[in-house]
Amino acid sequence: MTIRISIIGFGAVGQGVADVLMRTDYPIKVVAIADSRGAVVDADGVDLASALQRKRETGVVAVADTDRGAAADTAGMTALDVIEGVDHEIVVEATPTDITTGGIGLSYIRRAFECKRHVVTSNKGPLVVKYTELCELARKNNRYFRFEATVGGAMPAINLSNETLAGNRIISIEGVLNGTCNYILTRMDDESVSYEHALGEAQELGIAEADPSADVDGIDTAAKIVILANSVFGMDVGYDDVDVTGITKITPESFKLAKEEGHTIKLIGEIRDGVLKVAPKIVPRNHPLSIGGTFNLASIQTELAGRITIGGIGAGSVETASAILSDILWIEQTIRD
Amino acid sequence: MTIRISIIGFGAVGQGVADVLMRTDYPIKVVAIADSRGAVVDADGVDLASALQRKRETGVVAVADTDRGAAADTAGMTALDVIEGVDHEIVVEATPTDITTGGIGLSYIRRAFECKRHVVTSNKGPLVVKYTELCELARKNNRYFRFEATVGGAMPAINLSNETLAGNRIISIEGVLNGTCNYILTRMDDESVSYEHALGEAQELGIAEADPSADVDGIDTAAKIVILANSVFGMDVGYDDVDVTGITKITPESFKLAKEEGHTIKLIGEIRDGVLKVAPKIVPRNHPLSIGGTFNLASIQTELAGRITIGGIGAGSVETASAILSDILWIEQTIRD
Numbered sequence A, B: 001m002t003i004r005i006s007i008i009g010f011g012a013v014g015q016g017v018a019d020v021l022m023r024t025d026y027p028i029k030v031v032a033i034a035d036s037r038g039a040v041v042d043a044d045g046v047d048l049a050s051a052l053q054r055k056r057e058t059g060v061v062a063v064a065d066t067d068r069g070a071a072a073d074t075a076g077m078t079a080l081d082v083i084e085g086v087d088h089e090i091v092v093e094a095t096p097t098d099i100t101t102g103g104i105g106l107s108y109i110r111r112a113f114e115c116k117r118h119v120v121t122s123n124k125g126p127l128v129v130k131y132t133e134l135c136e137l138a139r140k141n142n143r144y145f146r147f148e149a150t151v152g153g154a155m156p157a158i159n160l161s162n163e164t165l166a167g168n169r170i171i172s173i174e175g176v177l178n179g180t181c182n183y184i185l186t187r188m189d190d191e192s193v194s195y196e197h198a199l200g201e202a203q204e205l206g207i208a209e210a211d212p213s214a215d216v217d218g219i220d221t222a223a224k225i226v227i228l229a230n231s232v233f234g235m236d237v238g239y240d241d242v243d244v245t246g247i248t249k250i251t252p253e254s255f256k257l258a259k260e261e262g263h264t265i266k267l268i269g270e271i272r273d274g275v276l277k278v279a280p281k282i283v284p285r286n287h288p289l290s291i292g293g294t295f296n297l298a299s300i301q302t303e304l305a306g307r308i309t310i311g312g313i314g315a316g317s318v319e320t321a322s323a324i325l326s327d328i329l330w331i332e333q334t335i336r337d
Helices: A012-023 A048-058 A069-074 A079-085 A103-114 A124-140 A157-164 A179-191 A195-204 A219-232 A252-260 A317-336 B012-023 B048-058 B069-074 B079-085 B103-114 B124-140 B157-164 B179-191 B195-204 B219-232 B252-260 B317-336
Strands: A003-008 A028-035 A038-041 A090-093 A118-121 A170-176 A242-244 A263-272 A275-284 A295-302 A306-313 B003-008 B028-035 B038-041 B090-093 B118-121 B170-176 B242-244 B263-272 B275-284 B295-302 B306-313
Touching (some): A012 A028, A012 A317, A028 A079, A028 A317, A079 A103, A103 A124, A157 A306, A170 A219, A179 A195, A179 A252, A179 A295, A219 A242, A219 A263, A219 A275, B003 B012, B003 B079, B012 B317, B028 B079, B079 B103, B103 B118, B118 B124, B118 B317, B157 B170, B157 B306, B157 B317, B179 B252, B179 B295, B219 B242, B252 B263
Parallel strands (some): A003 A028, A242 A275, B003 B090, B242 B275
Antiparallel strands (some): A306 B306, B170 B263, B263 B275, B295 B306
């Protein structure tokens, strides 16, 4: 059986999904792609190479009016029209993250479940704001909700905890969950430079954004901790339940002191005894959490298996798309059986 | 639905399974336990606490003749009688490993599939010697074959590669897969002691056996590499296909040289371009494979997700039992759906 998907949101992650599907040979057909300015729909499968090229060249995924012809019936279609009106099984929701309101993705996911579609998302916003409601809506409509890509890009911490480690009660999770912060801290440690210097370098390399606050203030890490708390620990928490400290106040002197003791400093997100926390922490240099560069790593303490660590590249459109692909294939296999 | 299992082999791992099932509350009923000297059978569920106590005190799991009474019908039953004659869904095969012949476990697993039972095993022998035949037999009888516990104790490298990372073609795997070797090498690195000294220390602590050759000659690591090659890469290889070098020739001088370059030495099992190899390797100190102590770690290079690392405690009866439990629960959930 071929499973039919739509891609809603065609930025780095949505394009990564199209890219990955072109490279692989799975029974997955993209029947629609929507961005904020229109949509392209084809029940026989959207031509992904053309869609990627059009988006790159014009900034819009929809076919221009003058070129429509066969695609004329999709003129003026929106993402919501796709979710509601195009026959398909899975909505891949990859719109921009807004962890305060949930953003437009929240309404798309709600509508997808109401229209009896499964949802795979990389968007933290809806999960931070309305996790419990969305899971309930999925259950009520007998549809699956998968979101591995929301935490740590290619690092499969959620599905590992909930499926691969089935039977193991999870006691606590600590993680290096933000590649930008980890890059900056690794440079401060290796080169004894200031925070400002390391940030500037990260910005030049495109690892940090012009406004880096979502990363360096710990906001992104906190959002991931909320998602892990809800999905792995069965909690019902939001952003305000996390005690958050970022990395902007860390000095070269702190690194010097840590180094003298054989330690380094990492921004650690942590869930332990029902308490959610994000803060810089001293980590022994031979501890798995001392991992450097833009790598992410979660250290999962289990009741039976002891400590399990899982690491992977924390960002990147193809890496994030690979987590989305795993979730799509999980649904495909589950509904086929 | 409650799933019924037998435990065949009641050494450290078999006892670990009983121990773990007593601590948890899953719909799993042990209807028989067999060791090399007899069996205890109870369709209502074997009393696990009594079975563990009896084994510890007498060395035998079967109820002594004089105490039989209600259990009289199980007098003289063997493991094979249990596999063939006791109604149950899953055989948990945990007999001693023999990677040359496959050992008695090989015939138990064959018989289990022929009797239409699923199999979960921690036993490397049958998988190293007859992987392809056993998978074929499972398929022919429409039964599941799960063996996460054979590689790296609590570290779920197989199910992670084949399920959690679904959709990702695996390019190569490198791993620290033997806790005893890793302990010895970590001590040689930390304390600049000789191989003989570190081995003696490991033997005193019970981390190395009196005859340590299976570990230190790389045999155990090679067996795990064969299982990974067959199960993750779809190869059809055996022990003789691995190029194996152990750790007995490593000198403190080698560590000194490595240290000067910021490196350490690890026994690495590796599958790359269809070639299987086990040998000591120089590893940068900040690389995930530089993990110390008795920890195991696999570094999995994927086409889409880049490098994924998975680490966990490499041995221990409860840790290994936790991997068996995850496999049992996977089967329980799959046949229930």
